[in-house]
Amino acid sequence: METLYIVIPCYNEEAMLPITARALIEKMDTLIAEEKIAPNSKVMFVDDGSKDKTWSLIERFNRSCDLFTGVKLSRNKGHQNALLAGLMTAKNYADIIVSMDADLQDDINALDGFLQKRAEGCEIVYGVRSSREKDTAFKRFTAQSYYKVLSHLGVDIVYNHADYRLMSKRAVEALEEFDEVNLFLRGIVPLVGFKSDIVTYERAERQAGESKYPLKKMLSFAIEGITSFSVKPIRFITWLGFFIFLVAIILLIYFLVIHFIGKTVAGWTTMVVSVWALGGLQLLAIGIIGEYIGKIYLETKSRPKYIIETNLEEKD
């Protein structure tokens, strides 16, 4: 039997944690009783620099029940980094690791399916939402168009999969080899390879607390996903520049012909329009290129992605 660790990043989740903990005790006890996982399996909460009582709750769970353990990051580093911190810590104690959110939006009963696939020899099992009925129409639409854009740009990503997945110790160790600072885990994990499969589940609504992903964070996460994995935007600019140059030459010939025929040049409109159009395009181009230079800047610094302040696993 394999030891399972469930890794849960938590940021200001005091409202949600007691509910989550209760649900997980029940689920883990069942899985242990059914001998699907080893009795020393645990739930590892990663406190991502919360400002509320999240960490003291985690410590309390840890004291009252062997099932719970926790890691505290030295400050808020965002969902992806917190998740990575959890995976890298958990792999020292576990054979298989499942990552999920604190809000129980991901159906914990999909764990049976995950373990089933694991028994069939998968190193990675992706949780995939069967529908998005519970999301707002806006979130559904933006998310779906986003997946389409990503796949057009050649980013290998599992459709409708968030960060609910099972990974073996081996897969997590392989993931560790990826050194990038700009983290977009759901794009990196498929690059790890190995035998993998998907399990579908229904996604529920958040039961307590608020979404930590407001529109602004969602947008920057989306841009992160594209620029970390695809250089197609740069190529697109090259083609655009080429095309505009071509148009400019055709226009030049046209104006020269008109000039020699002797008609007056209709100057003003053309001038103003082209100045604005080109100015705008140049700014856009510089912006996109800057995005990549920013990435290079961050990668060359190779700052630590997270710093662990306390690891309850090492306390006793």
Ligand code: UDP
């Ligand atoms: N989270 C985190 N650090 C952050 C923001 C969020 O660890 O800076 C955690 C949060 O506690 C939750 C998960 O990431 O467990 C997903 O966040 P949320 O449910 O708010 O996102 P949504 O489901 O609305 O996309």
Ligand code: MG
């Ligand atoms: Mg959520």
